[in-house]
Amino acid sequence: MxxxxxxxxxxxxxxxxxxxxxxxxxxxxxxxxxxxxxxxxxxxxxxxxxxxxxxxxxxxxxxxxxxxxxxxxxxxxxxxxDVRVPDPVVSTADDADPAYAAVLADSVGLALLxxxxxxxxxxxxxxxxxxxxxxxxxxxxxxxxxxxxxxxxxxxxxxxxxQGRAPASDPDLARQREVVDAFLAAAHEGDFDRLVTVLHPDVVLRSDGGTARARHTTVITGATAVAAQAATFGRFSPFARPALVNGAAGVLVTAAGRPLSVMAFTVAEGRIAAIDVIADSERLRQLALDDLS
Missing domain, CATH: 1.20.140.160 (PhyR, sigma-like (SL) domain)
Structure with missing residues (x-):
């Protein structure tokens, strides 16, 4: 040879x-x-x-x-x-890209990155x-x-x-999905109390909206503050579809076949400990998510 x-x-x-x-x-x-x-x-x-x-x-x-x-x-x-939300590896539950099997190994979440x-x-x-x-x-x-x-x-x-800044995600993917679905349902219904219940008291929300926004990245901490923010984007819940984001339960929000955002969740001890959102249209384009929409 x-x-x-x-x-x-x-x-x-x-x-x-x-x-x-x-x-x-x-x-x-x-x-x-x-x-x-x-x-x-x-x-x-x-x-x-x-x-x-x-x-x-x-x-x-x-x-x-x-x-x-x-x-x-x-x-x-x-x-x-600003805190930059790293690139996510996104796939649907039934369409995981085998080329990224090693990337997804051990479920290295965005919160750790x-x-x-x-x-x-x-x-x-x-x-x-x-x-x-x-x-x-x-x-x-x-x-x-x-x-x-x-x-x-x-x-x-x-x-x-x-240690302590990147909570370890619950290993049970089905349980992760239950918690994420409960969060989305509460956000859609505007149920503030249910939102607080499903969130860890020290939850961190990081939202990367890109340079077009006044602040590149918004960081919100605490269950009450995150719940208040979540209630405002609950209207997008009907457009959310389940996805795997770095091997964990996540969400891909699309409209008219165009990706609007990717949401990664870190579920620890049955509650959401971190939410990382990418809503930057340019970064979403670079991630080539259209095939998943």
């Missing part, structure tokens, strides 16, 4: 894992795909005979590419109070690779030109920041 064909086939075997790593590192589907493509280009320029462990080599390369992307993003990010955006690039690298992909600290340290102990410290620091 031709060497180039053999190498391409080997790379394709690892592509889902590389995409999963890049997505968790960057929170952007487009940037994750770019990082994976750059990894392939670097592999194509490398003598494969010199690579002892292809999986480890590819993970190292894509991680370093993502680390550089995060550092570049950090330097050009303007001071802002939002918190990961608050970490430093090196903290995020150490946490994602060790806690989500079980990469040893000696390998992680080498990626950052740091000692294994330093990598361990970075992961520990990141873990402390993540």
């Amino acid at each position: 031709d060497q180039d064909i053999w190498l391409a086939e080997r790379f394709e075997q690892h592509r889902p894992q590389l995409r999963a790593v890049a997505y968790r590192m960057l929170g952007s589907l487009t940037e994750a795909e770019d990082a994976v493509q750059e990894t392939w280009l670097r592999l194509a320029r490398t003598d494969a005979d010199e690579v002892d462990n292809l999986a480890a080599w590819l993970t190292t390369v894509v991680a370093r590419i993502c680390l550089n992307a995060l550092r570049a993003r950090q330097t050009r990010r303007e001071e802002s109070l 939002v918190v990961l955006d608050t970490l430093t690039p090196t903290e995020r690298l150490a946490f994602v690779l060790h806690d989500l992909f079980a990469v040893p600290f000696d390998e992680i340290g080498a990626m950052m030109d740091r000692s294994p102990a330093a990598a361990r410290q970075l992961a520990s620091r990141a873990r402390r920041r993540v």
Whole structure:
């Protein structure tokens, strides 16, 4: 078999894992795909005979590419109070895209990705690779030109920041859907008391409406405040259809075949702990959701 064909086939075997790593590192589907493509280009320029462990080599390369992307993003990010809702992976319950099976593994929700955006690039690298992909600290340290102990410290620091700020979602998808449906029904009927009941007292609502709005992202906390906001968009409930958003119960709101918003829910201990909404028409267009509408 031709060497180039053999190498391409080997790379394709690892592509889902590389995409999963890049997505968790960057929170952007487009940037994750770019990082994976750059990894392939670097592999194509490398003598494969010199690579002892292809999986480890590819993970190292894509991680370093993502680390550089995060550092570049950090330097050009303007001071802002806005919180960016990461790109969601959306599918219908019966039409999940197998290409994103690795991305959806372990149901890494948008709430966790939002918190990961608050970490430093090196903290995020150490946490994602060790806690989500079980990469040893000696390998992680080498990626950052740091000692294994330093990598361990970075992961520990990141873990402390993540704990409590990104609630773990209930694993039962059917139960998640029941809670989300109860929320939508209460919002549609304008039943404020029922809304408060289904919401966690410390619930966080993040709504990304895009740059066309005065504030790019609205963040509301607390069951009472979120319930008051939810009652105002209850009129959209008839246009909401069930969807899987990052492997969890979510909603795709459409009208006339056009997506209006994506809503991701984090259901913890039987109540909604976080709601992440993307209503930015440009971002929705880039997510290519028309086939799901």
